[in-house]
Amino acid sequence: MEHNERMDEKEMAEFEQKLRIALQHREAPLGLKQRVLARSRERRQAERGRWSLVHMAQRIAASAVLAAIFGSVAVYRHVEERRKGEAAREQVLTALRITNKTLDRVGDKLAENSR
Amino acid sequence: MREALSWQPDFEQLVDEHQSMVFSLAWRMTGDRGLAEELAQDVFLELDRHLHRLGSANHARYWLRQVTLHRAADALRRKRAKAASLGTDLWVELEERHVLVEPVDTDDDSPLGRRIEALLAGLPESQRAAIILRYQEEMTPDEIAVMMNAPLATVKSNLQRGLKLLRVKASQTLKEFVRGA
Numbered sequence: 001m002e003h004n005e006r007m008d009e010k011e012m013a014e015f016e017q018k019l020r021i022a023l024q025h026r027e028a029p030l031g032l033k034q035r036v037l038a039r040s041r042e043r044r045q046a047e048r049g050r051w052s053l054v055h056m057a058q059r060i061a062a063s064a065v066l067a068a069i070f071g072s073v074a075v076y077r078h079v080e081e082r083r084k085g086e087a088a089r090e091q092v093l094t095a096l097r098i099t100n101k102t103l104d105r106v107g108d109k110l111a112e113n114s115r
Numbered sequence: 116m117r118e119a120l121s122w123q124p125d126f127e128q129l130v131d132e133h134q135s136m137v138f139s140l141a142w143r144m145t146g147d148r149g150l151a152e153e154l155a156q157d158v159f160l161e162l163d164r165h166l167h168r169l170g171s172a173n174h175a176r177y178w179l180r181q182v183t184l185h186r187a188a189d190a191l192r193r194k195r196a197k198a199a200s201l202g203t204d205l206w207v208e209l210e211e212r213h214v215l216v217e218p219v220d221t222d223d224d225s226p227l228g229r230r231i232e233a234l235l236a237g238l239p240e241s242q243r244a245a246i247i248l249r250y251q252e253e254m255t256p257d258e259i260a261v262m263m264n265a266p267l268a269t270v271k272s273n274l275q276r277g278l279k280l281l282r283v284k285a286s287q288t289l290k291e292f293v294r295g296a
Contacts, residue, residue, distance in 0.1 A: 022231040028134035
């Protein structure tokens, strides 16, 4: 019984050893490395192409944002100048009204005195 | 740790170094030379994309073995699903059991190796994977368990059952192999 077990273990160990030898690495097919490297280069180029497209889109977007900012600033300045102009015009008109009233009063006083 | 810090991966060198390992794993798992070559190319391209995440040469080898096994399992699953949808289960099963490994007439191919591969193809997938990792890649059962994300007991049982089955098949077909060629 024990002898059989030992024989079985020995045979199994031999079998495992032969399996190791039988399962050594096989040679890769000829040109596998070259094909892998070529596909890798293609992928990198495609990726670079995709990145340049993304970069172009980013530049266009950035230009649009800058144009919008400069446009807004210009419009704001224009509106602000117009508002300031309106305010100045109002002030001039008020000053003219005050002057007019003062002149009226002076005219009345002079007329009273001459009478 | 020092190796991880100083490791400067060179993709071409890694392909050179591991192409026969990846190809052998893929071929012995799928039993299809053409499919194995396709898988090997895909695995290396995936390595190219993930190279920056790998910290050492050992990590790269481990990663390659694991990804090759997964891709081979996926490919076998797709093959079975395709066959099932075409209603050719029986034919594929016969092919997998008897003529899965294509004969290749190259000088470096030992006839024994070819016959063992043919017998391996008849094993269930989990047993086949365990045996290939143990005897082709010289991995310990613990390492196999980690790689296959399976309990150690399952891996040991797969190895034992696979070996037994393989030995029985070998004794039926390859008398000289068992008794010592």
